[in-house]
Amino acid sequence: AQRVTQPEKLLSVFKGAPVELKCNYSYSGSPELFWYVQYSRQRLQLLLRHISRESIKGFTADLNKGETSFHLKKPFAQEEDSAMYYCALSSIQGAQKLVFGQGTRLTINP
Amino acid sequence: DTGVSQDPRHKITKRGQNVTFRCDPISEHNRLYWYRQTLGQGPEFLTYFQNEAQLEKSRLLSDRFSAERPKGSFSTLEIQRTEQGDSAMYLCASSFSGPFEAFFGQGTRLTVV
Numbered sequence A: 001a002q003r004v005t006q007p008e009k010l011l012s013v014f015k016g017a018p019v020e021l022k023c024n025y026s027y028s029g030s031p032e033l034f035w036y037v038q039y040s041r042q043r044l045q046l047l048l049r050h051i052s053r054e055s056i057k058g059f060t061a062d063l064n065k066g067e068t069s070f071h072l073k074k075p076f077a078q079e080e081d082s083a084m085y086y087c088a089l090s091s092i093q094g095a096q097k098l099v100f101g102q103g104t105r106l107t108i109n110p
Numbered sequence B: 001d002t003g004v005s006q007d008p009r010h011k012i013t014k015r016g017q018n019v020t021f022r023c024d025p026i027s028e029h030n031r032l033y034w035y036r037q038t039l040g041q042g043p044e045f046l047t048y049f050q051n052e053a054q055l056e057k058s059r060l061l062s063d064r065f066s067a068e069r070p071k072g073s074f075s076t077l078e079i080q081r082t083e084q085g086d087s088a089m090y091l092c093a094s095s096f097s098g099p100f101e102a103f104f105g106q107g108t109r110l111t112v113v
Helices: none
Strands: A003-005 A010-014 A019-021 A024-026 A031-038 A045-049 A072-074 A083-091 A104-109 B005-007 B010-013 B019-024 B031-037 B044-050 B053-057 B065-068 B075-079 B088-095 B108-112
Touching: A003 A083, A010 A019, A019 A104, B005 B088, B010 B019, B019 B088, B019 B108, B031 B075, B044 B065, B075 B088
Parallel strands: A010 A104, B010 B108
Antiparallel strands: A003 A024, A019 A072, A031 A045, A031 A083, A083 A104, B005 B019, B019 B075, B031 B044, B031 B088, B044 B053, B065 B075, B088 B108
């Protein structure tokens, strides 16, 4: 069964501090992993996907197949990073759905 | 706004009533998805259309739920005989090439009283 776990519902850090949002997954095949973000009063939107290996808005995420993790990291948090973050996976084999975690609300304190 | 549009944004209904939601995808997108999000949870997949064909349905989509996408354009999601457990945010998304590149609408918040 496909499952995504985000162990922290709430995460609060100070501006300028490093931030790490945890994501663990279970999936029998080879998944694609994503991070989605939802800013206040805005739509859910894709932040980054593991295969692109990009840094978006200073965020990076590394897929660790051994630990089945896909943690999201940023070295220096900014106040505008405050949002709801969802980790999600999709089957490479073409299942047309995303499986989301419960989400982590990130608050950056000034 | 040329993004995915959902109507209505909010709906309050009495238990047992039927409700219908509409989703207008981005015009060139042939794939359309419905998700449901309850409080404190991430979105859960309900169903997927490619053009007018409904190709995937979640077991969450009981026989009280039906979705259509006539002519491969807008889509409707109907819930019959609503129950309090149906209270949730219903999200629609559309894409051209895959689920992860989908653009999400702002959702319809359903409250069943």
